[in-house]
Amino acid sequence: MAMKRAGVSAIRALCSSPNFTRHAHSTAGSKKIVGVFYKANEYAELNPNFVGCVERGLGIRDWLESRGHQYVVTADKDGPDCELEKHIPDLHVLITTPFHPAYVTAERIKKAKNLQLLLTAGIGSDHIDLKAAAEAGLTVAEVTGSNVVSVAEDELMRILILVRNFLPGHHQVISGDWNVAGIAYRAYDLEGKTVGTFGAGRIGKLLLQRLKPFNCNLLYHDRLKMDPEMEKQTGAKFEEDLDVMLQKCDIIVINTPLTDQTRGMFNKERISKLKKGVLIVNNARGAIMDTQAVADACSSGHIGGYSGDVWFPQPAPKDHPWRYMPNQAMTPHISGTTIDGQLRYAAGTKDMLDRYFKGEEFPLQNYIVREGVLAPQYR
């Protein structure tokens, strides 16, 4: 696999063809690889498959070190004195995750003179300044598909939790109460409701497949219509105009990446046009929403319930308004990091490292930036 930044220097140094560059790099010897993961502390020992934490570092240390590479893992990712910052100047590969995101800014990219490859262990690379990465000729890749099932399942759980008004009932149980009416007056079946997904990529499609037997009215908006077979399989109807779709929905699910176009797009004005009492599930990215507009609409009741696992920033500060708004069913960023998901994205990251060492291509769908060129959906 050719790396543009390295390629450029190689060309300068050796006047080599791009092809030669690729091979030169695939045999370039020992690499310094840094991984940033969340700390598991006492939880690490509780499950041998809990590989996505700093303590296990995806379970690839022995494999990397036996091949002569250096592997540093840390959870300490913020501020000028953090552990990550120390390794920026000489690392070749940086592995990050969306769950405990190391923000890879233009400044960090500039300082990282040896950097060739940014790998996201999971899906979602918006914690990386993709434009800066592209300009520097880097490659950014994810383990596409690694947690799409995890996230789709989680979205369906959140839809049900909101529609059926689960949390007030659970809170009654732990506080010693019993008041069925206080739950039932706003508890509904999912059956018969209109559910729309904004985005019908890998996760959106899996969600629609799982929603199919619930006998809902399923809608989707995306840049492209799904192929007729998938439309038939899910029974979902394509809506060309996003806002027209949103205004029909009892339940809206966000399944679109964070881009310049989607950042902050659920603002006060757009929310005010949604059905009163609309339920919103967002496991995509917190910054797609205007934080305060969501909190205000939950307080007024215009949004009847909001659930998701994504925030901006992450970790969510103690005073983040979504912690305190009514009718929220929020969690920390967790949906893609189930144990099953971790095993998949650890395997996918290892596979890409292996291909990188061998100078082989990654699976095409994994590329977000390929040797300085952004994937179409990020342009």
Next chain:
Amino acid sequence: MAMKRAGVSAIRALCSSPNFTRHAHSTAGSKKIVGVFYKANEYAELNPNFVGCVERGLGIRDWLESRGHQYVVTADKDGPDCELEKHIPDLHVLITTPFHPAYVTAERIKKAKNLQLLLTAGIGSDHIDLKAAAEAGLTVAEVTGSNVVSVAEDELMRILILVRNFLPGHHQVISGDWNVAGIAYRAYDLEGKTVGTFGAGRIGKLLLQRLKPFNCNLLYHDRLKMDPEMEKQTGAKFEEDLDVMLQKCDIIVINTPLTDQTRGMFNKERISKLKKGVLIVNNARGAIMDTQAVADACSSGHIGGYSGDVWFPQPAPKDHPWRYMPNQAMTPHISGTTIDGQLRYAAGTKDMLDRYFKGEEFPLQNYIVREGVLAPQYR
């Protein structure tokens, strides 16, 4: 519709044929109907479709009174001085619900000299002493099917809540924390897990249909094998031996009625033979479980999570151990009383009253006791 008790008196009085009895009863003039529902208090006004509460009494008062019947509704159902007790001696029809169960004991049945019909607005009539009701020649009927979708959806929600370890994450949010590891170490995908339903009647089948796209290993145990078409549709495998099935399951869902055979059957011994860390969802009846055995197994970790909306007794007292056991995702008895469910069971109850007044049969599947004869599954 003939009522055995009334029929016996009618025969004695008039030497009528059963056929004549039925007609005599269908034209017997004004009836006293008592309904026992939960109180909604301030919640009643918040939703015009909230018909299942004492304040709305299924929305059938005008209809009943315009036909000359007397309609009393109350939430006061327990103890010798309660409102219900006052009406026992002269009521003809008693409408109850599983959500706020009026326990219809042999003693109450004996006192209810005019009683002909016990209607359960919802599904599940184990709050009625069915043997005593049968011996008294009564008819007991439910609105079969009225909330099967509601309960099946709710079960799938609870499966996902347990498998994905939702609640610890949500508790972090409301307590100002952020610790992904503390959730992730025991969060899994549902995909690939073995899920077994004990009971594959109406609710169990709907659950299996909804589980189908999750790519689980689906098992079921029931008295009878499902028809091959339904087996194919759900992909679920029949397990003839209940205990053999239970021991294979990562997740067990209880979908069997409470009977003499099922009461307390999940006791310490049976639980000890389940997989360590098994997840259990029970929206059937609380008394199918040995309360303390479940609490102990949740504390030891042998049960990895327990969720349901049924308790014994109901309302659950403040000191019920399931309120305090770890890894529970309990709620009050709510799954069948969504607004959609209420509208269905209110309509079904009205339909049966109408048929009763007209001397017509009920939909056959609604009968639990028909003129003194127990339905097969309760024998």
